[in-house]
Amino acid sequence: MTHPESDLPGRPAEHAPDERPGGCADPAVGLLLTISEAVVLAVLLIWLGLRGLGRSHAPVDSGAPPASGAGAETDWVPTIAFGVLALVVVVLATVLLRDRWYWAGGIQVLVAVALCTLTLTSAFQADADAPPAPRPRLELPALPQRGRQRGMRAQRGLSAHSGAYAGWGSGRRAGRDQT
Numbered sequence: 001m002t003h004p005e006s007d008l009p010g011r012p013a014e015h016a017p018d019e020r021p022g023g024c025a026d027p028a029v030g031l032l033l034t035i036s037e038a039v040v041l042a043v044l045l046i047w048l049g050l051r052g053l054g055r056s057h058a059p060v061d062s063g064a065p066p067a068s069g070a071g072a073e074t075d076w077v078p079t080i081a082f083g084v085l086a087l088v089v090v091v092l093a094t095v096l097l098r099d100r101w102y103w104a105g106g107i108q109v110l111v112a113v114a115l116c117t118l119t120l121t122s123a124f125q126a127d128a129d130a131p132p133a134p135r136p137r138l139e140l141p142a143l144p145q146r147g148r149q150r151g152m153r154a155q156r157g158l159s160a161h162s163g164a165y166a167g168w169g170s171g172r173r174a175g176r177d178q179t
Contacts, residue, residue: 026102026103027103027104027107029096029103029104030096030104030105030106031107033104033107033111037085037111040085041115044081044082044085051077055075074126074127074129076123076126078122078126079122082118082119082122083119085115086112086116086118086119089108092108093105093108093112
């Protein structure tokens with residue numbers, strides 16, 4: 001005897017098929033994606049390391065002024081690279097979770113959190129390693145040099161304070177008064 005109530009719209013069938021599309025392949029896909037992302041991250045770290053070594057051993061032109069007035073620039077390439085990789089993993093996790101690959105999507109969410117943490121750490125480290133910008137110098141107009149004027153007055157025989165002749169009773173002054 002059949003039960004016609006189970007065939008009504010909106011009622012689930014008695015033996016519903018498994019709704020997970022991957023079955024046991026779901027965790028395996030998550031693990032495979034995590035291993036592939038670890039390989040991509042290792043290649044990225046090697047590239048960034050070699051890039052840093054190349055920049056540290058590059059010849060420095062000491063005669064040329066820096067490109068900007070702020071001195072050495074902050075290197076944002078590692079932050080951008082980790083951010084792009086984290087964004088790819090977030091999109092992949094979203095697609096997997098929407099397609100009901102819960103294990104693979106959950107593993108990708110964990111990897112995405114770890115990569116976002118690495119990205120933020122890289123950003124803060126790049127900002128902390130950057131040398132501070134030099135303080136702007138205030139250019140003032142040239143003022144007369146007081147010491148030089150005193151020296152010239154002393155050469156002419158003038159007092160540094162009064163402007164009168166040094167040695168009031170000297171022969172030169174006395175000689176001029178007599179004539």
